[in-house]
Amino acid sequence: MRIDTYKLKQLRMSKHWSQEQLATVSGLTVRTIQRIEATGKVSMESAKSLASAFDVEISEMLLEEAKAGTNREQLPIESTIEVIKDSFAQYSKFDGKASRPQYWLFFAFCFVSMAICTLISPALASIAGVLILLPLLAVGSRRLHDAGYSGWWQLFALVPLGIIGVLYMLTLESKKT
Numbered sequence: 001m002r003i004d005t006y007k008l009k010q011l012r013m014s015k016h017w018s019q020e021q022l023a024t025v026s027g028l029t030v031r032t033i034q035r036i037e038a039t040g041k042v043s044m045e046s047a048k049s050l051a052s053a054f055d056v057e058i059s060e061m062l063l064e065e066a067k068a069g070t071n072r073e074q075l076p077i078e079s080t081i082e083v084i085k086d087s088f089a090q091y092s093k094f095d096g097k098a099s100r101p102q103y104w105l106f107f108a109f110c111f112v113s114m115a116i117c118t119l120i121s122p123a124l125a126s127i128a129g130v131l132i133l134l135p136l137l138a139v140g141s142r143r144l145h146d147a148g149y150s151g152w153w154q155l156f157a158l159v160p161l162g163i164i165g166v167l168y169m170l171t172l173e174s175k176k177t
Helices: 005-014 019-026 030-039 044-056 079-091 100-120 123-144 153-159 161-171
Strands: none
Touching: 005 030, 019 030, 019 044, 030 044, 030 123, 079 100, 100 123, 100 161, 123 153, 123 161, 153 161
């Protein structure tokens, strides 16, 4: 049986649980949680435990047969829109974690939005920049936490060439805690 790993991670992040916390709540081992999130392969007993931990039906977590052949690294449009809406909704939440796809999808949205606003009007670009700044800093802080760094490292973007180090940290894999 295969589980939708993106949905599982999304459920885990919505509760702000680490893999260890999910393991404790579900009664599974941390290694089992890591294996399930990496491969999507799950036994019926483990799927029941996870569904019980999240208080959802097992069918909501299973990978649909139509999606089974697609590459899960490419997020569906609905998920992309949800990530953008979620990033704006959590504009003031600087604690917690955000995955690489979550950060870079939001970053790409901000970049394209600013480019379009700049083409339309510099005044519109200024307004958009002010509106986008806080959510971008918040999701950046959560991304750095996920990579094992403090969100304050974003301040190095203010130093000449400091943005290179910040961008490097933002690209690092999630730190297994």
